[in-house]
Amino acid sequence: MVESIGDLRIKIMRELIKCSYCGFCEWVCPVLSAMKRRDYGPRGRVNAMLFHLRDGLMGESLKESIYTCLGCGSCSTQCIAGIKPEELIRSFKHYMYLSSTGKSVT
Ligand code: SF4
Numbered sequence: 001m002v003e004s005i006g007d008l009r010i011k012i013m014r015e016l017i018k019c020s021y022c023g024f025c026e027w028v029c030p031v032l033s034a035m036k037r038r039d040y041g042p043r044g045r046v047n048a049m050l051f052h053l054r055d056g057l058m059g060e061s062l063k064e065s066i067y068t069c070l071g072c073g074s075c076s077t078q079c080i081a082g083i084k085p086e087e088l089i090r091s092f093k094h095y096m097y098l099s100s101t102g103k104s105v106t
């Protein structure tokens with residue numbers, strides 16, 4: 001089945017808007033622990049993805065926030081809203097790739 005970029009965007013957005021920004025996911029993130037900057041943690045990354053998909057923002061700091069995720073999945077074990085940030089980050093990277101190439105999702 002082929003999924004459009006628009007459908008992928010909606011799928012990611014549906015998950016992102018569940019975030020209440022409680023921050024419970026943050027204490028387990030190894031990158032946030034090392035870098036001591038909120039945009040290097042799962043909550044910051046959820047924010048960054050929303051800034052891009054909803055508001056069209058994409059700067060170097062936003063890219064750094066996304067590409068410094070290790071994909072360890074620790075954050076997903078803590079989320080009270082059932083969000084899996086690492087899966088969303090992976091999907092978002094795929095979305096960005098597709099946006100830059102104009103390809104569809106298979
Ligand atoms: S998957 Fe990414 S955001 Fe989540 S805890 Fe690991 S490094 Fe942090």
Ligand code: SF4
Pocket residue numbers: 018019020021022023024025026042043046078079080081082083085
């Ligand atoms: S634990 Fe879930 S709801 Fe809370 S800030 Fe993290 S991703 Fe958002």
